[in-house]
Every structure is written in structure tokens, then in C-alpha cells.
Amino acid sequence: MQYSNQKRLLVAVDCIIFGFDGSEYKLLLIQRGFAPEKEKWSLMGGFVQETESLDEAANRILNQLTGLHDIYMEQIQAFSRPDRDPIERVVAIPYVALIDIEKYQRQINDNFHAHWFPLKALPKLIFDHQEMVDLALNKLRYKAAFHPILFELLPDKFTLPQLQAMYEGLYETKIDKRNFTRKLLSTNLLKKEKEKDKSSSKKGAYYYSLDEGHYKDNFLSIHNFMPKSEIFFESN
Known part of the structure; x- marks a missing residue:
């Protein structure tokens, strides 16, 4: 049984994969x-089976590219403009993925000719993929x-300097x-x-690691890592 008088519509997912190289x-x-x-140049994506x-x-597509499992991924809003794909009507649902570049480099799938681009020097992307990236970055900052x-x-x-550089780079x-x-x-x-x-100075900086149990228990807790003056973007 099918719904009558309805046309075919495809659903795709696109993975917006962010990394930080230090x-x-x-x-x-x-x-x-x-x-x-x-x-x-394109985001890594595919049709939902x-x-x-x-x-x-989304997890299948990310694994095909990186070979990685259990990666942080979060769905953001759908992109549904009727003419966004010139071939057929396709609704796309982007997912933000955050991965450790070092882990990715050891498991890269060369079949897709993948390449890391600095966020400040992205090539022109197909369709509305740049809009997806802009939205994902805004939501990530928030x-x-x-x-x-x-x-x-x-x-x-x-190290703590690496952590600070990561936050400064995002904002x-x-x-x-x-x-x-503090x-x-x-x-x-x-x-x-x-x-x-000790790669940056003779004195060096102590390494830190995550307390995994505390991290998982407090993942959704509000910590206020950034001062309010730096949160200058929209939350929705």
C-alpha cells in the first residue's frame, strides 16, 4: 500500500567533520x-537506505570515510529547499562530527580523495554545503x-596551552x-x-588527560567555559 498522489523524495545525510591540528x-x-x-569539493554524504x-x-557514512566508530555526532536542522539538488528533490540532514585528526590519519580511506582544509581557506563547495558548514560552526560555538x-x-x-588555543581558535x-x-x-x-x-619550551607544559568517568557524567552540565561577552552568536 502506498500514499496516493505523492511524488518521490530522497533523504540524504551530510557529515560536517571538524578537526583541530593543535x-x-x-x-x-x-x-x-x-x-x-x-x-x-563536497561534504561526505549519502542517501539514507x-x-x-x-x-x-550518518554513522555508516562517517565510518566509510574514516574507519572510526563511536564518534561524537549531532544532527542539525534539515536543508529542504526544493531546488537545492539539480537532479532530484533531496532533503538533506547534516550531522556535525568532531574527530581527532591523528586517529583519522591512521585510518583514512583514499577512495574518496579526502583532504583537510583550514576553515579559513575552504574551497568552493557544491550546492548548499557552505551554508551547512556556517550553521554547524555557529551551533558548535554556542x-x-x-x-x-x-x-x-x-x-x-x-596540554593546557593546546586547550586554550583550541577555544581561542573556535571563537x-x-x-x-x-x-x-581556573x-x-x-x-x-x-x-x-x-x-x-617540551616541544615549545625548555620548561615544558604538563600533559593532561580526561577523567573519562567524570567527563561522561558531566557532558551535559553547564560549565561556562567562555565569558558571556564572547557568546555573540545565535543559539537556534
């Missing part, structure tokens, strides 16, 4: 392998101000070091390691 944010893009816009939920499709989601971008061990602003460190340590999310990173 100094700047990057976006993982692929070269589209078919027309239209063949060989142009008949037996899949949206989340299952959520990261209150929840520790940016830790998903970090390797297992990291494109300078943050007071003492206030930031707020961060007061969350009890971090464990101080014995070894230091």
Missing part, C-alpha cells in the same frame, strides 16, 4: 565522484561555551589565561599526567 581548525572534504559537480534511521546512515564537547577533538594527552578571540585555566581545572574533568611536552 593550531587551527580544519574541515574534512571529499572530491565528489559523480555528476553533477563531479570532482568538486530503506532499512536505516538517520543516525545509522554549545562549546557551556559543554566540554571540544575535548572530542583532542588526542588522549594534551577567534584571545582568552585570559588565568581565568580560563575555570577548566575547577570542572574536575582533567587528570594531570607526570610527563611534559
